[in-house]
Amino acid sequence: MHTKIIIYIFALLLVITVRIQNVYAATNWIKYSSYPVLSIGPLESWDSNAAASPSILFDGSIYKMWYMGYDGSKWRLGYASSNDGLSWIKYDNYILESTDISNYINVHNPSVTYNNNEYLLWYAASDKTINRIHINYSKSDDGLNWQSSVQEVLKPDYPWESFGNKGISFPRVIINNNTYYIWYGAYGEYNGKVNWRIGHATSTDGINWTKYPEPVLEADQNWENTAGRFGLGNPNVIVENGIYHMWYHADRDIGHATSPDGIHWMKDPDNPVLSPSYNPNTFDYQRVGDPFVIKKDDIYYMFYTGLDNNGRWQIGLATSESIPTPIISPTPISATPSIAPSPSLTPNPTLTITPSITVTPTILPTVTMNPRNKPLVIVPGLGASWNPKAIFSCNLQNSGEWKLAPYAYYAYKPLMRTLSENAHLTQDKDFYLYSYDWRNDLQTQAIDFKKYIDDILSKKPEGTKINLIGHSYGGLVIRSYxxxxPGTDKVDKVITVGTPHKGSILAYPLWENGEVWMNDIFMSVSVNQVINHCRIVRTFISPSINIPKILSKKEIVHLLIPSIENLLPTYDYLKKERKIIDTFTLKNQNLWLKTHIFNKNGYPHTTFITLSGANTKTIRYLNTIDITSKYRQNTAWEDGKPTIKEYSQEGDGSVLTLSSELEGVQNDIIAGNHGDIISKKEAIKKILSYVGFDNVLSITEETSAPESDNNLVISIDHHAKLQLTTPNLDSIISDDDIIAINNPKQGVYRLKITPYTKGLAYIHIMQLTKNTEPEYNNYAMYFNPENPINFTFPYYSNQIRGLKLIPVN
Known part of the structure; x- marks a missing residue:
C-alpha cells in the first residue's frame, strides 16, 4: 500500500497566466529497452520492492546515481555507479535512512549536486503513512557517508502547500553563481482544487529558502488526471540556451514544459512525452515517472521510474535527439514575483544538467512525410478484442466497449510501438487500434466500423483520407465496410495481413461441431470462453419439447458467434474417399464471401495491398467420412467428419496463401506464421512502407509470437482482480477478468481472487492443448469484496482430467 501511495505522491504541477508565443519541434523519446537499467534487489534486501526516483551526477569518468528503495516497511536512499550509464553496480547497502524513526520513518526522492568539493543532498522525509512530508538537507565528502544530524530546510507555508497532512516533496536543485534554485512538489488547495503542484524557491546557502508565493505549474491537461487528487510531481529542470526545460510526471505519464525564467511555464503541446509500454510483461507497463534528464553530444538521456504489473518500481532509460526549443515572448503580468531568477542562468558544469555519457544509441532517421495527414487504423483479428461483460453475457445484444485482449498484446504491440516511438505518431490522434465485437457477422461489422471511421474523420480537416491495416478477420471487417x-472516397489504402479473403479451414470444425482447433491462439482462447461459459450458465427453451435444454457446442457457436460462418472457405477444401468435394455442394457455405467477390474496379478511390505468410505448415485439405446416426441427432458434421489432414507449406499456419491474396492487386509474401506477419521486423517494415514510412526502423519484442502447444486460461464472469503466482514465484496480476499463459511451467500454482462487488460468479479454468479437446472445470461461488478467495492447483501437461482448484484458507 505504501508503494502505491508514494508513487501517487509523484504527480504535481500548475501554470500561471502568461502568454507565450512558441514554435515547438516534437520530442521523440525512444526507450532503451523493455527491461530496467537498475532493478530491484533480491528478496529481503532494503530495495526488494522498489528502486525509484534517480538523481545522477557524472564526475568525468563515473556515473553516480542516488535513488530511493523500499523493502515493504520503509523507504531509504541508496547509491549505484556505472561506467557507461547502462550497467549499474549497487553499493552494498543503503546509504541513508531515517534517524527519527518514531516520527519520520521514510526518506525518499533524493536530489544531489556537487559544489565546492562537497556532495549536497536534499531529500523528502515522511511518517509511516507517507504524510507530514518535508524536505531535509545533508552533505557528504564522498557521496556515501552523510551527516547524521537532520536539518529540515523546507516545509509547507502557503495554503496550496498544506492541505491535510501531506506536505511538500520531490526536491530538485541546481546551482549557479552561488545561488541555489529548487523546484519541489506541494499538496494543497489552490483555485478550489486540491492536488499536487510544482513550487519554486531560491537560496544563497541551500538551507534558507525564499519561496515564490504561488505554485508555478499545475495539472490542467487532460492526461494529467485533473479530476483526481494527484496532480504533478518530481520536476527535473535543465537550462539550455537560456531556456528552462522541465520534465515532470502526472499519474501515469511524463510531460515537458519550458520557461524563460523558471517561474512562468508553457507545457509542451505534444504532452505526454513518455508513456507506459503496451506490453504487460515490461517493467513500465503500468506507469512511468520520476524523470531525470542529462545530455551528451546532442543526445538527451532520460532516466525514469517504471511500474510493472507486479507492483514493482524500477529505473529505465529513454533517449531523444532533441528537445523542443520554443520562441518565448512573455507579456507583462500583474503579479510581482518575490524572486526572479535571471533567464541567463547557466548550469554549473559539474551538475547533472549537461554531463557526458558514453552511451551511443541507435539514431533513427527522420521521417520525411507528415504522418498526421492520413490517420492510420489497425483492425485486429477475430478474438483479439476483449470485453468480459459482453462475452459472459451470452447475448449478442450486449456489446459495449471493447479493448485489445491481454493475450493479444504480443501480436500488435511491436507495430504500435514502432508507430509511436519510431514514426513519432500519437495513438488515438495519428493512429488507432479498433477493438470490436468479433462475435457479430460482417454485415453488422460494416455498420459499426463506419461509425468508428466517421467519428475519426469528423475531427480531421475536411477531405482527410484514412489508411487501414486489417489483420486476419480484421481485413474482412474493412472489406465489409x-x-x-461503395463509392466512398474516405479510404486511401487498405493493407490486409493474413486475411482469409476466401475463408479459413479452421472455421470448418467450429461451424460444423463447435470444435476449436488450436492453430490460432486468439480464436482458441476467446471462442472457448463463449462456448464453455454459455453452455454452463445459460439454458435455452427447445421449441420442439418446450423445456429447458443445454445447447451443444455447435449450437452455441451458431447462436452466439455467427462471424464463424463468414470464415468458411469458398475454395474446395474437403475430400471424401480421397476425392475433392465441390464446395458449392456443401450444406454449410459462406454466403457472404460468395456474394461479395472482390473486384478492385469496385474501389476506384482505394488501393489494396495484401501481405501473406508462407513456409508454415497449414491445412490444405480435410479428408472426411460420413457421420454415424449418433451424430445425426444433433446435426454435427453435416458435411463430413474430418479423419485425415493434408498440409501445405503455402500458408501461415491458419490461412492459406491462396486465400490471403486478392486478384489484380499487389500481393506480397514473407516467411512466417499468422502472428509473425503482423509482429516481426520484416513484416512491420513492409507494412510501414505501404503507407509511406519507408525509412522508419521496426521495433520487435524480445520474445516471438507464441506458437504454443499448451495454454493455461483462467477467467471469471464477475469483475475482480486476479493474481496468479507461478511455480517459479512469478506473479501475474490482471484486472481484465482473464489470465492466459502460453506454455505454462509445470508445478503448483496459487490463485488469489479479490472481487470488486458482491454476487454469484463462475470461475473457469481451462487447459488448451494442441490437437486435443480443451480440458476445463467450472466453479460457482458467491463473491464478496471483503473476502478475497485463495486457491492452489497443480498443472502438468499430461494430466487428463482437467485442472482442479483447491481452496486455501
Missing part, C-alpha cells in the same frame, strides 16, 4: 458503402 467498403462493400456496404
Amino acid at each position: 467498403l462493400n456496404n458503402y
